[in-house]
Amino acid sequence: GKTTTTFILKSILEETHKKVCIIGTTGIYVNDIKLDSNLTTPESSDLAKLFYDLNLKNIEYVVMEVSSIALVMNRVRNIDFKVAAFLNLTQDHLDFHKTMEEYLEAKLLIFDKLSDSEKEKKVILVNKDMDVFPKIKKKSLGYKNIEFKTLSTIDDKADYYIKVLR
Numbered sequence: 001g002k003t004t005t006t007f008i009l010k011s012i013l014e015e016t017h018k019k020v021c022i023i024g025t026t027g028i029y030v031n032d033i034k035l036d037s038n039l040t041t042p043e044s045s046d047l048a049k050l051f052y053d054l055n056l057k058n059i060e061y062v063v064m065e066v067s068s069i070a071l072v073m074n075r076v077r078n079i080d081f082k083v084a085a086f087l088n089l090t091q092d093h094l095d096f097h098k099t100m101e102e103y104l105e106a107k108l109l110i111f112d113k114l115s116d117s118e119k120e121k122k123v124i125l126v127n128k129d130m131d132v133f134p135k136i137k138k139k140s141l142g143y144k145n146i147e148f149k150t151l152s153t154i155d156d157k158a159d160y161y162i163k164v165l166r
Contacts, residue, residue, distance in 0.1 A: 002024065022063050024063075024064065030059065031057075040067045044074065044077060047075065068096075068097065072109065084122075086107065086127065089130055114145075126148065
């Protein structure tokens, strides 16, 4: 879900003639150039250098996969995110987090990243179809400057309802 989402967002932004970088599981893509990366979310020092280089290249948008491990290890500590998407919670990283509850708590750290700045309202888009949605929604109530949006393939009352056509 994360990788597919980053490439969809990159395509949408490029259609509006924006310069975009993707940072994620399959590597780092600056415009059409692929750079190798051995981590979904690089170390903070590598990100700092990358963002410096991206600024020199006039990159306007960075679409990142931010792993739960990166959130726990503060790899994205000083990054000013505008929008985040919480798409799923599977058993991917139980080798690191040990329990599903610990894994969920790690992923919920994204709320703290979004609330770092009081300058502007941030947005989080959450998959309403997850079993843990009520916990995520409850967590969101503590943040005044985060706009909470939902997506669903089941509930047509979600902010974004996705209907599978075939």
